[in-house]
Amino acid sequence: MTKQVQQLDRVIIRFAGDSGDGMQLTGDRFTAGTAEFGNDLSTLPNFPAEIRAPAGTLPGVSSFQLHFADHDILTPGDAPNVLVAMNPAALKANLGDLPRGADIIANTDEFTKRNLQKVGYAANPLEDDSLGEWRVHAVPLTSLTVKALEGFELSKKDAERSKNMFALGLLSWLYHRPTEATISFLEQKFAKKPDIAKANIAAFQAGWNYGETTESFSVSYEVKPAQLAPGVYRNISGNQALAYGLIAAAVQSKLPLFLGSYPITPASDILHELSKHKRFGIRTFQAEDEIAGVGAALGAAFGGALGVTTTSGPGVALKAETVGLAVTTELPLIVVDVQRAGPSTGMPTKTEQTDLLMAMFGRNGESPVPIVAPMSPSDCFDAAVEAARIAVKYRTPVMLLSDGYLANGSEPWRLPEVSDLPDISQPFTTEPNGAEGEFLPFKRDTETLARPWAIPGTAGLEHRIGGIEKADGTGNISYDPDNHDLMVRTRAAKIAGIDVPDLEVDDADGDAKVLVLGWGSTYGPIAAAVRRIRRNGGKVAQAHLRHLNPLPANTGEVLKRYDKVLLPEINLGQLALLLRARFLVDIISYNRVRGLPFKAEELAGVIQDVIESD
Amino acid sequence: MTELVNGKGLSLIPKTDVKQGLKDFKSDQEVRWCPGCGDYAILAAVQSFLPELGLKRENIVFVSGIGCSSRFPYYLNTYGFHSIHGRAPAIATGLAASRPDLSVWVITGDGDALSIGGNHLIHALRRNVNLNVLLFNNRIYGLTKGQYSPTSEVGKITKSTPMGSLDKPFNPISLAIGAEASFVARTIDSDRKHLQSVLREATAHRGTSLVEIYQNCNIFNDNAFEQLKDPAVRDDITLRLEHGQPIVSASKAVVRAANGGVEVVARDSVSEEQILVHDAHSPDPSVAFALSRLDEPAFEHVPIGIFRQVDRPAYDVLMAEQLDEAVAQKGPGDLSELLLGGDTWRIG
Numbered sequence: 012m013t014k015q016v017q018q019l020d021r022v023i024i025r026f027a028g029d030s031g032d033g034m035q036l037t038g039d040r041f042t043a044g045t046a047e048f049g050n051d052l053s054t055l056p057n058f059p060a061e062i063r064a065p066a067g068t069l070p071g072v073s074s075f076q077l078h079f080a081d082h083d084i085l086t087p088g089d090a091p092n093v094l095v096a097m098n099p100a101a102l103k104a105n106l107g108d109l110p111r112g113a114d115i116i117a118n119t120d121e122f123t124k125r126n127l128q129k130v131g132y133a134a135n136p137l138e139d140d141s142l143g144e145w146r147v148h149a150v151p152l153t154s155l156t157v158k159a160l161e162g163f164e165l166s167k168k169d170a171e172r173s174k175n176m177f178a179l180g181l182l183s184w185l186y187h188r189p190t191e192a193t194i195s196f197l198e199q200k201f202a203k204k205p206d207i208a209k210a211n212i213a214a215f216q217a218g219w220n221y222g223e224t225t226e227s228f229s230v231s232y233e234v235k236p237a238q239l240a241p242g243v244y245r246n247i248s249g250n251q252a253l254a255y256g257l258i259a260a261a262v263q264s265k266l267p268l269f270l271g272s273y274p275i276t277p278a279s280d281i282l283h284e285l286s287k288h289k290r291f292g293i294r295t296f297q298a299e300d301e302i303a304g305v306g307a308a309l310g311a312a313f314g315g316a317l318g319v320t321t322t323s324g325p326g327v328a329l330k331a332e333t334v335g336l337a338v339t340t341e342l343p344l345i346v347v348d349v350q351r352a353g354p355s356t357g358m359p360t361k362t363e364q365t366d367l368l369m370a371m372f373g374r375n376g377e378s379p380v381p382i383v384a385p386m387s388p389s390d391c392f393d394a395a396v397e398a399a400r401i402a403v404k405y406r407t408p409v410m411l412l413s414d415g416y417l418a419n420g421s422e423p424w425r426l427p428e429v430s431d432l433p434d435i436s437q438p439f440t441t442e443p444n445g446a447e448g449e450f451l452p453f454k455r456d457t458e459t460l461a462r463p464w465a466i467p468g469t470a471g472l473e474h475r476i477g478g479i480e481k482a483d484g485t486g487n488i489s490y491d492p493d494n495h496d497l498m499v500r501t502r503a504a505k506i507a508g509i510d511v512p513d514l515e516v517d518d519a520d521g522d523a524k525v526l527v528l529g530w531g532s533t534y535g536p537i538a539a540a541v542r543r544i545r546r547n548g549g550k551v552a553q554a555h556l557r558h559l560n561p562l563p564a565n566t567g568e569v570l571k572r573y574d575k576v577l578l579p580e581i582n583l584g585q586l587a588l589l590l591r592a593r594f595l596v597d598i599i600s601y602n603r604v605r606g607l608p609f610k611a612e613e614l615a616g617v618i619q620d621v622i623e624s625d
Numbered sequence: 626m627t628e629l630v631n632g633k634g635l636s637l638i639p640k641t642d643v644k645q646g647l648k649d650f651k652s653d654q655e656v657r658w659c660p661g662c663g664d665y666a667i668l669a670a671v672q673s674f675l676p677e678l679g680l681k682r683e684n685i686v687f688v689s690g691i692g693c694s695s696r697f698p699y700y701l702n703t704y705g706f707h708s709i710h711g712r713a714p715a716i717a718t719g720l721a722a723s724r725p726d727l728s729v730w731v732i733t734g735d736g737d738a739l740s741i742g743g744n745h746l747i748h749a750l751r752r753n754v755n756l757n758v759l760l761f762n763n764r765i766y767g768l769t770k771g772q773y774s775p776t777s778e779v780g781k782i783t784k785s786t787p788m789g790s791l792d793k794p795f796n797p798i799s800l801a802i803g804a805e806a807s808f809v810a811r812t813i814d815s816d817r818k819h820l821q822s823v824l825r826e827a828t829a830h831r832g833t834s835l836v837e838i839y840q841n842c843n844i845f846n847d848n849a850f851e852q853l854k855d856p857a858v859r860d861d862i863t864l865r866l867e868h869g870q871p872i873v874s875a876s877k878a879v880v881r882a883a884n885g886g887v888e889v890v891a892r893d894s895v896s897e898e899q900i901l902v903h904d905a906h907s908p909d910p911s912v913a914f915a916l917s918r919l920d921e922p923a924f925e926h927v928p929i930g931i932f933r934q935v936d937r938p939a940y941d942v943l944m945a946e947q948l949d950e951a952v953a954q955k956g957p958g959d960l961s962e963l964l965l966g967g968d969t970w971r972i973g
Contacts, residue, residue, distance in 0.1 A: 043968055046968065046970065047968060047970055049970060049972065192968060239972050240972070240973070241972055241973025242971070242972060242973065243965065243969050243970070243971050244969060244970050244971070244972060245964075245965075245967040245968060245969045245970075246967070246968070247967070255963065255964065258958070258960065258963065259960055262958075262960050267723065269719060269722075269723050271719055288958060288963070289947055289948045289950075289951035289952075290948070290951040290952045290954075290955050290956065290957055290958045291957075291958030291963075292948055292958070293948075294722060294723055294944055294948070296718070296719065296722060296944075298715070298748075299715075299744055299745065299748035300744060302712060302715065302745075303712075303715035303718070303744070303745055303748065306708075306712045306715030306716045306718075306719065306745070307715055307716065307718045307719030307722070308719055309716055309719065310688070310706070310715070310716035310717055310718065310719030310720035310721075311719035311720060311722070311723040312719075313686075313706055313716070313719075313720055314719070314720045314723050314724040314727070315724075316719075316723050318719065332709050332712075333709065333712065335709075336708060336709050340706075426964050426965065426969070427964070429960045429961045429964070432960075467683065467684065467685075467686045467704040467720075467724065467727055468639075468681075468683055468684055468724070468726060468727065469683055470681065470682075470683045471683070472683070473682060473683055473702055473703050473704050474704065474705070475652070475654075475698050475699050475704070475705035475706070475707065476705070476706055476707070477698075477699075477705075477706060477707025477708065478691075478707065478708060478709050479707065487654060488654075488699065
């Protein structure tokens with residue numbers, strides 16, 4: 012049977028199933044095949060905090076969305092074109108996101124009376140008319156998998172476990188994905204269990220062959236490779252890019268990296284990744300708590316290391332006092348906050364931008380810290396290097412604000428040439444700096460206002476630092492009122508004076524009246540929305556802040572250049588509050604705090620409304 | 626008797642040939658404790674002990690938390706870090722774990738180490754980070770002006786407990802042994818010779834050395850340890866712990882109890898052979914723990930000296946070994962190779 016092949020410019024697939032169904036792995040493998048094929052792509056994993064919620068229930072549904080295209084794309088996509096639903100719960104949990112006409116591939120074997128009851132279906136939706144708006148492909152994925160593996164000496168349960176590979180094979184056929192990488196991946200993953208490897212490969216190939224022969228699928232689809240900038244690419248998640256960025260920062264600053272960290276979702280993968288790279292001289296310390304994590308990092312910084320701590324919002328709250336100590340002792344420190352939905356425990360696996368004001372102000376006393384926020388998964392690499400550059404040059408803790416969406420999402424990353432990375436090293440102080448040959452630990456560089464960094468082991472520079480207010484120059488304990496005023500203002504001036512690149516504005520025609528401003532992970536959806544507006548002839552300018560403190564010097568001027576400034580944030584207007592106070596500009600906020608990234612269509616609507624409003 | 630395999634506490638720290646004296650370790654800062662405070666005696670004992678080690682002064686770091694004792698680093702002409710309440714062990718852990726060439730000291734008090742910083746202390750002990758922890762125990766909060774502390778006796782009348790405190794106190798020695806400490810000792814501020822002998826062993830020990838120092842706060846808890854200083858009774862109540870020696874005071878002796886523990890009896894009621902000989906190096910901590918319980922009820926008799934001193938690899942060494950092993954297996958890290966390490970593809 013010759014099947015029809017249809018060309019598409021982009022596709023959004025969502026794999027959904029039970030937490031134990033291997034949906035994240037399936038998504039990862041499909042992504043790897045897609046990356047290898049040369050499409051541009053963007054992914055959005057979405058999983059419950061529970062490791063194994065009760066099987067077949069709505070809270071146990073785990074999903075992985077992938078958007079791939081023959082052109083460059085900016086988001087994991089608003090709404091799936093295809094939903095793979097491994098059970099009734101997966102169907103029910105995701106149906107609301109599915110536009111009319113989308114394809115549903117449902118595993119009929121799991122649509123049993125019991126499973127339907129678990130999620131409140133009175134009747135089987137695959138058998139009544141309730142899914143009439145969609146194109147339903149009812150496929151007995153489990154039993155087909157078991158049948159395909161009949162020749163293997165496997166228990167039925169083990170055979171059933173390979174159903175995700177059957178689904179992957181089917182989808183790989185449907186979208187013409189290469190298969191070699193997945194086969195070699197399975198061979199490696201199950202190298203110690205060759206029977207399991209062979210079974211998974213057989214299931215994968217059976218899924219492919221099923222697509223080729225079944226009449227349920229009359230059309231397959233091709234999405235041509237994207238024309239991206241020349242270079243070597245790999246697919247990377249935000250957490251992995253951030254870990255690599257920290258390693259690069261250690262290499263480029265010529266400092267040994269010390270990570271003090273306590274496990275917390277969604278930041279733990281940075282600890283896991285860094286712990287694998289000891290041959291770079293990286294010390295990873297899993298501390299007894301969040302406070303010890305940052306404390307150890309600061310102690311290591313005192314000893315001349317690039318001190319880093321990684322956490323999420325609840326951890327930042329606990330670290331606040333130590334960050335204040337780093338502010339006043341003026342030691343370099345990187346505090347990575349992979350933001351998640353709060354307050355308190357909130358929704359650990361869901362994303363949010365609600366820690367900006369905590370990063371900015373969440374310490375006692377006047378204790379300013381620089382803030383850097385990456386704007387895409389791969390940008391986490393550059394943002395980490397930038398955070399380290401500031402920390403080392405200005406001897407200050409730096410907050411690096413990633414979030415759950417960046418951390419777990421992935422995209423193709425054009426690898427930088429290592430020789431192009433900036434040299435961010437700063438020499439330690441080794442000689443006395445006082446007029447009498449003495450060492451003054453708080454005598455500052457006149458340009459950067461940074462104090463000397465003299466580490467233990469340096470003869471003649473023995474000195475004491477601490478959390479008590481220090482006399483300018485000597486660093487001795489001082490309760491002098493004027494000295495305190497001077498030190499408070501000097502520390503503030505040092506942070507305010509950090510060299511930060513100007514804010515760039517994308518204003519294609521130069522005559523837009525509305526500026527859409529953003530920060531952090533909203534870059535993708537905002538940029539995608541701006542494209543839609545422009546495609547429809549609308550005019551809108553876009554700017555994205557990467558440095559939240561200090562702000563780029565031209566920020567105020569940019570804001571005042573436009574009639575209206577729209578600022579979408581996944582919080583209740585935290586950056587808007589700062590900008591309004593600082594620049595007296597009447598920012599129009601758009602806020603949703605649903606634990607999910609914005610959708611491009613949603614933002615396009617908001618932008619259009621602002622353009623059209625008086 | 627169990628013998629120690631090593632005592633290489635200082636082997637990785639650079640030495641100096643220059644002769645040092647007490648004044649080399651005095652900073653130019655005015656000491657600001659209350660007149661009569663036990664901290665003065667401890668400071669003088671440490672300042673006069675340090676030259677004996679012959680270490681390069683720049684390789685010594687004193688880290689402290691918050692409290693009266695935590696001002697200590699300001700008065701020593703070494704590197705120093707006066708940090709925040711309870712966190713000194715955490716900060717010192719990062720420093721010591723990444724710098725095996727430093728002699729790192731933690732100066733802390735009963736409130737700092739056992740209340741707000743209790744978690745960091747026990748984890749430093751179990752990890753065996755290369756630290757000398759001097760725990761000044763005065764059984765009271767001094768800097769906040771006289772509230773009861775986690776080592777205050779039950780029923781203590783203080784500003785915050787006008788009807789008496791309710792909390793059972795920690796025994797710092799028992800706590801440390803329970804936290805897998807490899808070196809645990811107790812000494813007293815007024816006995817410089819003993820204090821320095823304990824410091825000598827503590828610095829020779831590689832790993833965490835926990836030294837509890839009974840320290841008198843003459844403002845808020847004066848004479849807390851008076852029995853141990855009073856010539857009329859001190860020799861009777863002080864049970865000296867010396868490795869390989871019978872555990873006795875002038876009139877008392879420690880023997881094995883019928884229930885398997887230890888007990889204190891009149892010295893003249895037992896023969897020499899019945900008296901327990903102290904084995905600080907025993908891998909099994911149970912006797913050391915039993916000895917740590919002898920000072921209850923308070924001060925009828927108090928063991929003083931080194932309870933436990935056993936060999937265990939220090940955390941910095943273990944950490945460095947893993948880095949060396951990683952390099953030995955795969956070679957030193959290469960950034961280009963790392964970035965190209967995943968599935969990559971080329972465009973253009």
